[in-house]
Amino acid sequence: DPKIIxxxxxxxxxTGSEKILICEQYLGHNAMYWYRQSxxxxxxxxxxxxxxxxxxxxTASSRFQPQSSKKNHLDxxxxxxxxxxxxxxxxxxxxxxxxxxxxxxxxxxxLTVL
Amino acid sequence: QQxxxxxxxxxxxxxxxxxxxxxxxxxxxxxxxxxxRQHSAKGLEVLVSIFSDGEKEEGRFTAHLNRANLxxxxxxxxxQPSDSAVYLCxxxxxxxxxxxxxxxxxxxxxxx
Numbered sequence: 001d002p003k004i005i006x007x008x009x010x011x012x013x014x015t016g017s018e019k020i021l022i023c024e025q026y027l028g029h030n031a032m033y034w035y036r037q038s039x040x041x042x043x044x045x046x047x048x049x050x051x052x053x054x055x056x057x058x059t060a061s062s063r064f065q066p067q068s069s070k071k072n073h074l075d076x077x078x079x080x081x082x083x084x085x086x087x088x089x090x091x092x093x094x095x096x097x098x099x100x101x102x103x104x105x106x107x108x109x110x111l112t113v114l
Numbered sequence: 115q116q117x118x119x120x121x122x123x124x125x126x127x128x129x130x131x132x133x134x135x136x137x138x139x140x141x142x143x144x145x146x147x148x149x150x151r152q153h154s155a156k157g158l159e160v161l162v163s164i165f166s167d168g169e170k171e172e173g174r175f176t177a178h179l180n181r182a183n184l185x186x187x188x189x190x191x192x193x194q195p196s197d198s199a200v201y202l203c204x205x206x207x208x209x210x211x212x213x214x215x216x217x218x219x220x221x222x223x224x225x226x
Contacts, residue, residue: 033213042202042219043158043202043216048213058213100145100165102148104160105158
């Protein structure tokens, strides 16, 4: 059974629209993360949450807003979508947000913005 | 700014031959290094984690860390065609947060 669920697997959106990417983890972890992987750049860190609190934000744009309604959920809302937002977005989690914590990754949501 | 660079960009090896992948990083105080494998259209699978200089083996995968040389490598023993994938090096830098910085990856192809 998958331990980190990301929905949807594929998503197509039009420029200017808004989408929410869903992430749920069933590993009992207390820390969750979002990463982005585009065709032009390596996998890059976006956000980290620990016990549902924002720990780090490396995303310059406020169009990206994480939302944690439950301890094991960390959704990503993206507004005013642009073609450059096209990428695969990976959710990850770890037991705690400490230096040696193993981060486990979900299967990703591939977003295409037309 | 922390940087992680991988080489080669792509590598083709014959089944059963050793495959060696390289990763260099910009900060010698980093303590946390991981190798991930990514099959097409799939998530990341952690292969081996290493925290101190030397060698760490996990099955057919061995990581070598030399922090003084800012270098960590991955060696795959007896690779199979099913090992064909993109291999990513991830480094956690000692900056007070716990994000991983990833290299661009090495695309490995194992031919029978």
